[in-house]
Amino acid sequence: MGKDTIIKFLNDRCTKAELEEIVRWAGKEAFSKESIAWGSDDWNTYQGEDYLGDDEKFIILFDKIQGKINTDIPQEKPGSKSLSLFATWLVRAAAILLIPVLSFLFYTLSELRTESAKYARLAVDSLEIIAPINARAVVQLPDGSEAHLNYGSKIKYPQIFSGDTREIRLTGEGYFDVAHNPEKPFIVKTGGLNIKALGTVFNVLAYPDNDIVEVTLINGKVILEQNRTNKKAQNLGYMVPGQHVNYNVKTGVSSSTKGNIEKYIAWKDGRLLFEDATIFQVIEKLTRMFNVDIELTGDLSDCMYTVTFNNESLSQILDLMTLATPVRYRMLAREKLPDGTYSKQKILIERRR
Incomplete structure (x- = not known):
């Protein structure tokens, strides 16, 4: 059976033989690859109301079938009672059989659209902000935290912090004022060092051309972790306010000072x-x-x-x-x-x- 026959049925123009063919198709072939492809093409090219969503399109199609059941029954003529009853039965049978077909198509197409939307979101999920040369930048992160970027520095982070942590990647120098959330640690990742905080203010300097990563804690508490390839990060200890740490990512050697930290964070202003x-x-x-x-x-x-x-x-x-x-x-x-x-x-x- 061709696609044109289904179109004729929906427009109430098919013959008795074609109506019988519709009933046979709905019972045996409606779920074939070819039939599903027909439905998919019509669904995607439907131009009736561009502003309608999938649910509303389905309702329109369903209403068409329901309308055939209730109103498009052939009118009786003298001497044609048996033919009218037969035609009425065929219309009802075809319409009822088409309901699960349309439901199946609606579910399948909705799933495809959902998956497409999900992957489209993933494609733009990660954002990268770069401070211009000779300029600083301030970035408001999704959780309410604030990041100040020094000249030419950049951070990469997701549009939404999902999972158990809030992770960003820093290249250059950044000053972070972290929104407090004890259930979801805030982690700044650099080439060889992770800085983990809950609700804290700290500064990180991590340029790729320098083996030294510098961390300065203004207030709160941070934990330093050695970032090891294909291994679990190793805890190096925690910092206290007013402490400045230099960590060599190649040798693993660190040094620490405590006192006036203004010289490490003055660039922000x-x-x-x-x-x-x-x-x-x-x-x-x-x-x-x-x-x-x-x-x-x-x-x-x-x-x-x-x-x-x-x-x-x-x-x-x-x-x-x-x-x-x-x-x-x-x-x-x-x-x-x-x-x-x-x-x-x-x-x-x-x-x-």
Whole structure:
């Protein structure tokens, strides 16, 4: 039986022979692959009311069949009582047999749509936020926690924290103010170290070009875990407020200090704070902050800095460094690359003679 016969039946235009064929099809072939494919095509191309959902479409189709049972019964003519009863029986039988067929199609198609929607959600489930070069970013996480990202840093996290934990992945530096939830720990994952908290404020520095991961706890409590490939994370201990930990991801060696932690978190408010910092430590911060290449020449190991920079430009900071220590600098012209872009700004710093 062809698809056209079913269409004729639904539009009340089929002959007696075609009606008998419909009854036979509903009883034996309605669940065949070909028949289900017909229903699927019609369902997906249905244009009657674009705003209707699947449930409403099904109701419309069901109402059509119910209408045939109640109203589309052939009218009696003199001498045709037996034929009318036979036609009425055929219509009712065909309609009743089609009800489970449509129900089956509705269930199958609904399941397919549900699965498609689920996978579509999975495709955009993970979000990645990147702070632009020369700018910081603030991110509101799904649980109400807040993350501040330093220049060029990024975090990756799900749209919804499902399961028993709230996990995010950090590359760079981030300051986290975690919403309290003792039932679901908040975990920041870096290359080799996990930082687990419940409701806490802490700072994490974890750049991929540096073997040292730095963790600073402002308040609350965090647990440090060594992140081991294909193994359960190993507990390294917990931190207390005011503590700063340096952890070497290659050697597994850690060191800890306690006291003034302002220099580790001042960046969040646009400040660079150095206390007895070597020129190498200063240059490391400036390189990341301004996305430049700074090259030191000669022995500058005796150049130390205790200073706070508050939203100064790079040239202003370099000028202040030349006043505080016997150094001078030169900014080289940026080179145009084959693809039309320009190289990073390069700066040479040397001892002043």
